[in-house]
Amino acid sequence: MAKQIEGVYEQLLECAKHEFLVKGFKDASLRTIAANAGTSTNSIYVRFQDKEGLFEAIVEPVVSGVLQLFCEIQETFHEFEPEIQKARVNEYSFKEMDRFLDYIYGNLDEFRLLLDASHGTRFQNFVDELTRVEVEYTYKYMEVAGYMSAEDGEVTGEFLHMVTTAYFEGVFEVVRHGMDRGSAGRYVRMLERYHAAGFDTFFIRDNK
Template sequence: MAKQIEGVSERILDCAKIEFLDKGYQDASLRAIAAAAKTSTNSIYVRFGDKEGLFSAIVEPVLNRMTEMFIKIQEEFHQMDSSAQAEKMTDYSDGGTSVLVDYMYKHLDEFRLLLDSSYGTRFHNFIDELVRIEVEYTYKYMEAVGYPERMGDAMTEKLLHIVTTSRFESIFEVIRHGMSREEAAEYIDLLCRYHRKGFFEVFGFGKEK
């Protein structure tokens, strides 16, 4: 097997990021990426398999790390006893959201790709997995602190999924709107307060700090 030339993979990834950001996944050209990286399309196929493999090499490590961080935050909260969960839910939720937003801004190009350039790839609906995790742990929280039996009915299930999806879509809007990290912090604070008010209003349990 021929030895791969050092630095070519990095050049391909850098040029691919620019091409995908500019044209989106579907209209991006492997020929253009290869030319910009001063290599051949064959070298892209050898290293990354195909166009989606190349896109995946850029965004998947970042997305996987975010998902791991999100699950860790949820698990740490879930391991608290019920009284601590009830007392610290607001602070823990807001703090966890801030951690994720910080991570997004450290990997801004990758999240721009996921949000606006991933149509046609398996990453197009990446928010769905974050929503699934959030809904799962919201139910765990509600059970731990003693929410009413209504939490198990079909309407509640649909409502939680819809509002959680809305919340995550709204969080990622900070990137779509080109906000600075400082602007995003103010926006996220207002967004968290807005959704928390709705949560307590609908389920009628507990008080917002």
């Protein structure tokens, strides 16, 4: 087996990130990536198998990281006593969204790739996994908080999926619009207040 040259792996990732950001996954050229990295396309196939393997090497660690963080946030809240959940739901959500945004802005290029350059890869619908987790824990909170809609079936999984997807797409607009971290925080806090008000308007809490 031929010995791999030190540093080529990292250089390929850096050049690939740039190529994917500029052209998107489908139009990105392995030849261009290899040439910019000072190596051959065979080096890509040896290390990453194919173009999607190269894309995956860039974004997979970030996808895994954000899902781990998001599940941790949700599970921590779910473990609170019911009265604490009801009293602190908005406070907790607003605070933890700052952690979520910090993670996004610490991996900004990778999120730009996921949002706008991943079409044609298994990551093109990565927001769906965040939505799935959010819907699961929203139902859990509704049961704890005594929302009647959770019991009578009026609020379907499809509806929650729709509004949750809209929420996440709104959050990720801060990336698409090139906002800095401070502006993103202000924008998302407004978005959170908007969605929190809508939640309480639509869902009726049983206070009996």
